[in-house]
Amino acid sequence: MAPNITRRTALLGSAGAILLAGLARSFAAEPTKLKMVIIMESSVDVGWCSTLLDSLNKIKSEIAPTIDLSWEYTDPLWNEDAENAMRLYAESGEYDIIWGHGRYSDQIKKLNAEFPDIMFVVAGSGNVPIGANQYWLYKRLHEPSYLLGMLAGRTTKSGVIGLVGTFAADDVNDQINAYLEGARFVRPDIQHRVSFIGSWSDNALAAEHANVQIASGADVVFMLTDNFKPCVEHNIMCFANISDQSKNAPTALASSAVINWEPDLRWLVDEWQKHKAGGQFSGNAEPKWFSMAEGGTDIAPYHEFDAKLPDAVKQEIAATRQKILSREFVVAVNTAEVK
Amino acid sequence: MVRPVVVEELLKVRNLTKRFGAVAANDGVSLDVRKGEVHCLFGENGAGKSTLSACLYGYYRADSGEIVFKGKTAELNSPADALRLGIGMVHQHFVLVSNFTVLENIIVGSSDVGVFLNKSEARRKVVALCQECGIDIDLDREIWQLSVGEQQWVEILKALYFGAELLILDEPTAVLTPQQSDQLFRIISGMRSRGLSIILISHKLREVMQSDRVTILRKGKVVATVETAGSTAESITALMVGHKVTKHVRDRSVMPAGEFLSLRNVCAKGDWSEDVLKDVSFDIAKHEVLGLAGVAGNGQKELFEVLMGVRAASSGGFSLDGEAIVAPTSREMLDRGVGFVPDDRFLEGLIPEFGTAENLVLGWQRAPEYRRGPFLDRRKLGLLARKKIEEFRVVTASADLPVERLSGGNAQRVILAREFLHARGLLLANQPTRGLDVAASEFVCEKILEKRAAGFAVLLASEELDDLMRLCDRIAVIFKGRIMGIVRPEETSLLDLGMMMAGDAKEPERTVQ
Amino acid sequence: MISVQRRSGSSLGWNITCYSAAMICAFLTSAALLTFSGGDPVKAFSALLTGAFGSQNALYGSLAKATPLLLVGLGTVIAFRAKIWNIGQEGQVFAGAMAAYWMSLWVAPLPYWLAWLLIAIAGLVGGGVLGLLAGYLKVRFGTSEVISTVMLNYIVIYILAYLLDGGPWMESGLTVAYHQSSPVNPLLEWPILLGQGSGKMHIGFILALAAAAFCAVLLERTSLGYEIRAFGSNPTALRFRGTNIRRLLLVVMLLSGALAGLAGAGELFGTSHRLRAETLLGIGSSGIVVAMVGGLRPSGVMLAALFFGALKSGAIYMRLKSGTPAGLVSAMEGLVLLFFLCAAVATKLQLVRVEEKVHA
Structure with a gap:
């Protein structure tokens, strides 16, 4: 983006910029540079990571008037490697935010005090609160899961719905409970098959579990890992998680529970600017998550299934979604393990 | 004899x-080496016979x-080249696959085998070879059973099967009984009359004298080639x-x-639970x-193993110096x-990768006399090795040269040096002169007699009946795990011994205690 | 004409030549791979060197990475010299870390040095017992140690998975990530001797050096070492000569496993401070590679461990600074192994000038 255009946009958007700190300076000067490096937990074609890059691209132009956001990201790195990489980036002094996109608070704990002017970010379960300059993002997908549960309850013929989970973790259980609750709401006699593969990414094992669930009667399955072969092979309706994966199995995927990082990014940029303006970092002790109403999550479009799904069902779900967005209806966060 | 005999030379080696x-x-x-000739290579251990045949x-x-x-x-860049030309060899140490059958061992590696073994065709060919040579062997037994x-015999058959015209036999009778040796020489003369040439490496004069010509080697050089x-x-x-x-x-x-x-x-079972000692x-x-x-193979090996505590007696027992030995271990013995x-000196007596020095204390590596604190006393071992190398005339480049690189005779000297050094009272010697040249085996005989003079009891198993006759006070003959009789050499002829070795125990009155 | 023959002795000069050639070949092939995959070898290798040796901290980091490799390599040497094919280092590292972790749950009230000692011993015992188990299966039932050690790897890894995934060692906390324990008690962490930040060399390195000296002396100077080497050359003769080879086999497996176990304990308490499968995975197999590259000699293993430690330590730098794909780093390790094994064969050969034969 050429600087003169940026300046012009900044002038035009000055009314909106009132909300932002450091208005006087940004009005006249170049937008503040914000450089970020992301330590990825898995490869960038996995939803958890690809959604972050999508959100970054969206947010970049949105905040362009005041913030010149740029970012780099790594191959998957864990453990010591991740710690060494973070240290390398911290020592270089080039980065304002070091973002560990997964379980990285162990590593950050060893670094954050040494680099008090750098904002550290971690995302998801398995992290620990450190406070100070560590910010902890969290994703709760219970609301879209509830909607998918309704869809499952309305479309199942056998009355049996499945869900292939990863671990019985806090941020997995909330989804499962909401999914089942949504299904039960539209069909109280619903039966479920839920199992955990004990891995975040073992797609082959996930397929085995899905096959078992299908064999035992499930005709709608929510796959929390990315393998939809069993759905295609058995011509079963499935849902995907984290990102819209319709293109991977257009004939089987009716929708997905998706996450967006825009609210998270807005919040962090805000926090960072406060620090830049002379404030202290005050990293959250409780994991911070943004609801569907706040734009943190949603369900993906139906794509091919738009024509297949009954209008009544679509309308019912759209109405419920609206109620959630308007906070008229609240999906409870229930993290108890489903047996 | 009108026409002069045309002497056709099959093999010529020059410088x-x-x-x-x-x-x-x-x-x-x-x-x-002429066509249809049995040519003997004769020389002491380390004279260069094995190297020459390896070349x-x-x-x-x-x-x-x-x-x-x-x-x-x-x-000749590899044995494969030699085989292609028609040079076959039977080694001192056999190269057979122990869990293959006789037939499989003979035909494995043969060029006409292809992907699938044509066993029936091969079997016909091998059976014919066996008949020509007078070899009686079950082609379907596995090697470990032999x-x-x-x-x-399997090694010889294998070479013949490959179409060898020149067969190198490296000390072939070292492992054979007198009867088997005779049989082998019948086979050899049969092969000779079929026009095959044979290079025979031997220490035994009796066998050397059956060849056509002898080339005598000493220290790597040819001393002479003579007509036998x-x-x-x-x-x-x-x-x-x-x-x-x-x-x-x-x-x-x-x-x-x-x-x-x-x-x-004393009774004992073999490796496959058969009765080997009765x-x-x-x-x-x-x-x-x-x-x-x-x-060979009538229970001698197992008898020694029982006495050494590496094979359990199934019944009966033995005592040493008046003390009953119960469930012995090799350590105790x-x-x-x-x-x-x-x-089998390389299998049971030596650590092939160790040098002479370390092999001299095999079994005594924890003895206080070779240790300094928790460590093996290397200096002491070195000195001991130098002394024993000289005393037993071991030909080796150094005390640390792995013994696997020593000739069979020299390896045996290392074992003898160790055993004569450590034994106190009983010496068990199974074929101690096997594979040794005349001088070396005489050296062993001399050492055994020294131990006798020093008050040792000695059990000496040997296929050299001449040696037994002059060294032993009494001779026990074993056949199929049973002692056929114990005789005094001065009252016995070689023929009698041979009869008893073949299972004839008709002379109980000559059994002495 | 030049012909290749078996060498009758070994010569230091020739050994150095062979291994240097192997290094150069591995280097050139890696450079070719880098170029082929669109990287810049000069940039990559200079990043590698900087990451491994560029600063004091980098150097200490390399030593820290070398520590578990050295310990596992030494354990491998002890077993392989006896031609006992213990390839269960992976599981033995896990078992050592698990035993040490278990011990750490009890010893916190004790004086630090005693607690430290007990944890180290627990690591040794954990790995050793697993090795011993494979040894026992071989002695008692004749089970091939290759099979039993590999199977035990799986068993141990699954036991750890159970312990961490809903089992008693599962991390308790606000939100839970599975497959890891709570951090070890910070009071029980192993002391950092040198360096700071990413380049922290903990006391395990000194233990590993001591273990290398111990193994060298054990193998070459003691009666037990004599028996271990003899077992590798000819177990039958050893049995005939009064050594209880069953007991020896058990001792070898115990020692071999114990060293791997100590590596696991050191990684847990010196580096990662949290029991988690991923942090331990691959140490065992890399240790076997180190042992092979080191020619199954403690001194060689020490050099190989330092080399591979530096490679691992520099690799992350290379990845970040020059964008080299992670796969290439593993490929480079593989190339080094391959060329070193070739070099090991080459050291046993010699080139001889053969006179042209005069044809008659």
């Missing part, structure tokens, strides 16, 4: 030299010199060692006295050498002062 480091194992060796078989490349086979210069003698018909055993021996050899005989003025080792009804009983006194005569010379 062949092969060095290992600074040592010339073969130094300008020249040799002719002829393509296992080593000569540093210089020329090998001409069937009129053409032979480029005696050493039978395994050698015009020579005597004495003249050939003298050529080999450069001087005359005295044969030692036991001193009859020293009388055995006081029982030392006493076996009563009610073996005998005594050996101090100052006594008891010979154990028998065809060594600690009781038993010395043991096994027949």
Whole structure:
């Protein structure tokens, strides 16, 4: 983006910029540079990571008037490697935010005090609160899961719905409970098959579990890992998680529970600017998550299934979604393990 | 005889030299082998016989010199080259796959095998070979089930099957009984009359004398090639060692006295639970050498193993110096002062990758006399090795050269040095002179008699009946795990012994205790 | 004409030549791979060197990475010299870390040095017992140690998975990530001797050096070492000569496993401070590679461990600074192994000038 255009946009958007700190300076000067490096937990074609890059691209132009956001990201790195990489980036002094996109608070704990002017970010379960300059993002997908549960309850013929989970973790259980609750709401006699593969990414094992669930009667399955072969092979309706994966199995995927990082990014940029303006970092002790109403999550479009799904069902779900967005209806966060 | 006999030379070796480091194992060796000839290579251990045959078989490349086979210069880069030309070899150590059958071992690697084994065709060919050579062997038994003698037949059959015209036999009778040796020589003469040439490496004069010509090697050089018909055993021996050899005989003025080792009804099972020893009983006194005569594979090995505590007796037992030995281990037997010379020296007696020094204390590596604190005393081992290398005339580049690189005879000297050093009272020797040249085996005999004079009880198993006759106070004959009788050499003929070894126990009155 | 023959002795000069050639070949092939995959070898290798040796901290980091490799390599040497094919280092590292972790749950009230000692011993015992188990299966039932050690790897890894995934060692906390324990008690962490930040060399390195000296002396100077080497050359003769080879086999497996176990304990308490499968995975197999590259000699293993430690330590730098794909780093390790194994064969051969034969 050429600087003169940026300046012009900044002038035009000055009314909106009132909300932002450091208005006087940004009005006249170049937008503040914000450089970020992301330590990825898995490869960038996995939803958890690809959604972050999508959100970054969206947010970049949105905040362009005041913030010149740029970012780099790594191959998957864990453990010591991740710690060494973070240290390398911290020592270089080039980065304002070091973002560990997964379980990285162990590593950050060893670094954050040494680099008090750098904002550290971690995302998801398995992290620990450190406070100070560590910010902890969290994703709760219970609301879209509830909607998918309704869809499952309305479309199942056998009355049996499945869900292939990863671990019985806090941020997995909330989804499962909401999914089942949504299904039960539209069909109280619903039966479920839920199992955990004990891995975040073992797609082959996930397929085995899905096959078992299908064999035992499930005709709608929510796959929390990315393998939809069993759905295609058995011509079963499935849902995907984290990102819209319709293109991977257009004939089987009716929708997905998706996450967006825009609210998270807005919040962090805000926090960072406060620090830049002379404030202290005050990293959250409780994991911070943004609801569907706040734009943190949603369900993906139906794509091919738009024509297949009954209008009544679509309308019912759209109405419920609206109620959630308007906070008229609240999906409870229930993290108890489903047996 | 009107026409002159055309002497056709199958193999010509000219000025062949092969060095290992600074040592010339073969130094300008020249040799002719005629078609249909049994040509003997004769020499002491380390004279270069094995190296020469290894060069002829393509296992080593000569540093210089020329090998001409069937009129053409032979480029022998590997045994495969030699086999293609028609040179076969039977090694001292057999190279057979132990869980393959006889037939499979013979045909494996043969060029006409292809992807699928055509066993029936091969079987016909092998059966025919067996009949021609008078070899009686079950082609479907697996190698581990065979005696050493039978395994050698497999090696010979294998070479013949491959179409060998020149067959190199490296000390073939070292592992055979007299009867088997005779049978082998019948086979050899059969092959000779079929026009095959044979290079025979041997230490045994009796066998050398059955060849057509003898090439005598000493220290890597050819001393002479002589026609056997015009020579005597004495003249050939003298050529080999450069001087005359005295044969030692036991001193009859020293009388055995006081029982030392006493076996009563010892029975034992073999590796496959077959009965290998049946009610073996005998005594050996101090100052006594008891010979154990028998065809290989009749229980000698197992008898020694029971006495060494590495094989359990299924019933019966033995006592040593009046003390009953119950469930012995090899450790206990060594600690009781038993010395043991096994027949398979590289398998049971030596650590091939260790040098002479370390092998000299094998079994005694934890003995305080070789240790300094928790460590092996290397300096002491070095000194010991130097002393023993000299005393036992071991030919080795250094005390640390792995013994796997020593010739069979030299390896045996290392074992003997160790056992004669550590034994106190009982010496068990299974085929101690096997594979040794005349001088070396005489050296062993002399050492055994020294131990007898020093009051040892000695159990000596040997296929050299001549040696047994002059060394032993009594000779026990074993056949199929049973002692057929115990005789005094002065009252027994070689023929009698041979009969008993074949299972004839008709002379109980000659059994002595 | 030049011909290749077996060498009768070994010569230091020739050994150095062979291994240097192997290094150069591995380097050139890696450079070719880098170029082929669109990287810049000069940039990559300079990043590698900087990451491994560029600063004091980098150097200490390399030593820290070398520590578990050295310990596992030494354990491998002890077993392989006896030609006992213990390839269960992976599981033995896990078992050592698990035993040490278990011990750490009890010893916190004790004086630090005693607690430290007990944890180290627990690591040794954990790995050793697993090794011993494979040894026992071989002695008692004749089970091939290759099979049993590999199977035990799986069993141990699954036991750890159970312990961490809903089992008693599962991390308790606000939100839970599975497959890891709570951090070890910070009071029980192993002391950092040198360096700071990413380059922290903990006391395990000194233990590993001591273990290398111990193994060298054990193998070459003691009666037990004599028996271990003899067992590798000819167990039958050893049995005939009064050594209880069953007991020896058990001792070898115990020692071999114990060293791997100590590596696991050191990684847990010196580096990762949290029991988690991923942090331990691959140490065992890399240790076997180190042992092979080191020619199954403690001194060689020490050099190989330092080399591979530096490679691992520099690799992350290379990835970040020059964008080299992670796969290439593993490929480079593989190339080094391959060329070193070739070099090991080459050291046993010699080139000889053969006179042209005069044809008649």
